[in-house]
Amino acid sequence: MAVSVREVAAAASVSVGTVSNVLNRPEKVAPDTVARVLAAIDELGFVRNDAARQLRAGRSRSIGLVVLDVRNPFFTDVARGAEDRAAEDGMTILLGNSDDNPDRERAYLDLFEEQRVHGVLISPRSDDLPRLERARSRGVPVVLVDREAPDRSFSSVAVDDVVGGAMAVRHLVESGRRRIAFVGGPSSIRQVADRLEGARRAAAETPGVTLEVVETSGTTVLEGRAAGEAIRDRAPEHRPDAIFCANDLLAVGVLQALIMLGDLRVPGDIALIGYDDIDFAQASVVPLSSIRQPAWLIGYTAVDLLLREARDGSDFAPEQVQFQPELVVRESTGR
Amino acid sequence: MAVSVREVAAAASVSVGTVSNVLNRPEKVAPDTVARVLAAIDELGFVRNDAARQLRAGRSRSIGLVVLDVRNPFFTDVARGAEDRAAEDGMTILLGNSDDNPDRERAYLDLFEEQRVHGVLISPRSDDLPRLERARSRGVPVVLVDREAPDRSFSSVAVDDVVGGAMAVRHLVESGRRRIAFVGGPSSIRQVADRLEGARRAAAETPGVTLEVVETSGTTVLEGRAAGEAIRDRAPEHRPDAIFCANDLLAVGVLQALIMLGDLRVPGDIALIGYDDIDFAQASVVPLSSIRQPAWLIGYTAVDLLLREARDGSDFAPEQVQFQPELVVRESTGR
């Protein structure tokens, strides 16, 4: 059915080797031979079989990227940064989203290994580092995204979430809030845990500040709305006067619950701050204060590190890149 | 370097054929042989080489999906629907975004063809149907997403954008608006053109209603903001009293310009309606009226159609599935 080099070679009256050379090193072939082969290719509608190419080459020209949630604009921005850097080297990004599910995460890792990817970018959900070690021991470079390896054994590109979390809460405290709620979860997600840790530290700095944790089962708008409704339905004296959400999606959900489905005022009754500073943050019901992360740059840098590690082979030295988060103040915390 | 079936076979003292059988048809192999082979696989850290598999099989186990813009939540929802349906058959989605660039669109098509994908899902930017015909003639099923082929020669899953556009404008007119502006572009994007067409028809239904077109160069929040600023900066008597945006991202941008960066009221001074009803629509500064499309279902159905076409081979009959858009009224059009 499919046309192969062999048939192209026959049609152009040359050998298969020459067809391959036309495809890969045209300068090594006489001009009119090139023309003849190209004509045959066009005529027959020949399309290179990538599987055969890869089989011979030993590895593919793609890089696997496993993210926690594609619906989070933060991650699509990371993906685009990665894609841009990969394209510079003629590579492709294979995107998988784990939805914070360890099984899916592992399934994607397996898939990527079978595909013989050039490397894997991952924001690992669980602390399944052994699985990553194993991948690396098989020659697959691994770079952690938005997360650092506890023992620095992996290269990583991250933003200090503890600092970011502290920034958020410190800002709330400085604007006079005292009873703070942290909305986020599950705590198995490292980013969530770190932001909470930062929040705790910042809260502890000022006497009289309390930090309550409202655990959610995920980090979507829907889960944020549920958490917001729970808070809204409390007696006023039990409500916090400020909420720090583990990401902007949650914050948007909380906003919906407090304002649209309830009648609380933000920041009048409750101040609100999110995390990531996605595009929608500044266009939400009440423009959202947030902690900004350089998403595109994170993706770009991660691929850069990966390619370097792939080039250097086994004598790589894991490298940790860390960006700093940045506080963006908008109305939701009462500018 | 990499471990192959051959080495596994040697380690387990069986033939390569048996190893393959253990991998693919374990029930055909004696239990203790299975155990022995599995042990060898584990011991050696064998990972199947997908390229070799595909080469033999003739095609890959993935489906290509080319979308206009990954940053648009509408498309990520479509992608998830597609992924879910594909997973049911053990398949994978390869996601490419064309960014409304014909070259990128073509590059992804080429890539997918080289990968011998099972089929291609595409919301084609240009009317480059010949390219798609060519792909199909090579045996690659093609299903159009969010768009219909003019001559019904391709299967497609779409929502009637003309009806949706008319719905939006009719709603604006019914709430008393007369000077309507359509914000969107470029008109080479079929969805944009169709929604505008619908808007035109609806405007023509009522005497005294004018429809002005504010063309944008893309459909992002940023471009929406630019268009919004242009409108905001006009003399009040030249401003429209309602704006219909080709999608919600644009509408969010327009909102930013009118309210946050300007001091116009929505819907007081200008009513605003978007398209897609993405999650953020109901949480924007002013909750956004919109035209809802069943994004997840579109993706799911498209893969379903594709797999059917792939099964039936050449005696497929192109099938057009069309969903109906739905008006969602919120505050931005003054409930």
Added chain:
DNA sequence: ATCTATCTTTGAAACGATTCACGATGAACG
């Protein structure tokens, strides 16, 4: 003891592009 029927296992032949050591051709030069 022989024959069938049923299970298991085998091993060589694909799949299609790339590589590379080697010829072949012809031009340039002494």
Added chain:
DNA sequence: CGTTCATCGTGAATCGTTTCAAAGATAGAT
């Protein structure tokens, strides 16, 4: 005219998995 060198082109071997006809093994039946 003979030698050297560069340029082009060749085709068999290779990558790793799957397939499938055929061989081998085992047990039950006669």
